[in-house]
Structure formats: structure tokens, C-alpha cells
Amino acid sequence: MGIKLIKISVVYFVIGVLLGLYMSMTGQYIYTGVHAHINLLGWTSMTLAGILYLIFPKASMSGLGKVHFWLHNISLPIMMVGLFFVLAGNLHLLPLVSIGGIGVVIAVIVFALNIFINVKIEE
Template structure:
């Protein structure tokens, strides 16, 4: 398995741990205000990262070069920034709305870069 695919799985499991911690916090406290952050950390962080890692594991030629590494950093930084700022915003820090918006665009840029990786021809 390419190093980048392995890195994606390591990152994904950390997002799952964080997402479940938020879920357990909500369950124990009865405060479900941060449901949106929980859902996005789990779905963008755990599920999507694991899918990106799976694709790269199945297509090792797509995992080499600068673009896949750039995509990883853009996507992961975007999801960390979005998950954190969304949690704080839903917890009452409404001033963070522009930060959530900016972080969302960074995460989306990571998704668009992955689309380029999928559509580009594999390096031989």
C-alpha cells in the first residue's frame, strides 16, 4: 500500500476518534447543538478520508508525485479547520461564521484536487 494511502487511513481513524468523542459528549450531556460538527468530522474526516485512502491503495500509481501530497494537506487542513470552527460556532461563537466559510472552501478545494487525481491519467 502506498505511504499516502496509509497516511490517509491513520488520519481517518483519528477523525473517527474525535467524531465519536463529540458524539459521546452529546449523548452524555444532552446538548445536541454540535450535531453538525459531529456529523461533518465523521463523514468528511473518517468516511471520506478512508475512501480517498482506499482509492489510492487500489491505484498506487495515482499516489505518487506532488499533486496527491498537496491534495492530502489541503483536504486535511480544511477538514480540521472546518470541524473545529464549526464545533465552536454551533457551541455559540457566532463570530466564527466567516472562519467556517473559509475552512469549508479549503476542504472543498481538497475535494476538487482529488477529482483531478481521479480524472488524470495514471503516471507510468
């Protein structure tokens, strides 16, 4: 899971940078929340999780690691697409933001549990 998380985090990084470039070139900063969340929850958080999973392979190979990976990578795009359209004025898509956001929170809790259960220093 470590390598997969790092590779997909780079995709989020490219999306975040492109969105930032778009906003700066057009002077329209309504998507700042999407930009920030993609960079924090996509690029940064997934990169760090991937590194931890490489350092601690037991956590990476656990069922919790797999649940974390898939739930995070399904929920974050749902939340970001929903937020993008809500910020553009399509308020009827607000449930996507909530559903995706709840999924991301659950994924982060699963990740935290995985770390507490499976990350141990072998002596």
C-alpha cells in the same frame, strides 16, 4: 499517501465517536453538524481516498495526491473548530467555517481531478 490518509481518518473517527458520546451523555445535540462532518469528511471520505490511493499508487504518488492530503487535513480542522465555536454562540468565528469549507471543497476537487487523470486500468 494511502496509508497516511487511512491512519489520519482513524483519528477523525475517534474524535467523531467521542463527540457523539458526549452529546448522547449530556443530551446536548447542538454539535450534530460537527459530528456528522467529522465522520463524513474525516473518517469516511479519507478512508475511501486512502484505499483508492493504495489500489492506484500512481494517483497516490502524484503532486495532486499530496495537495489533496495536505489541503484536506489543514482545511477540515479549521472548518470543524470554527463550526464548533459558532454553534456554541461565537458567531465572530464564522469566517473560519467558510475558509475551512472552501479549502475542503478545493481539496475534494483536487482529489477528483487526481482520480480522473491518474486512475487507469493497465491493459
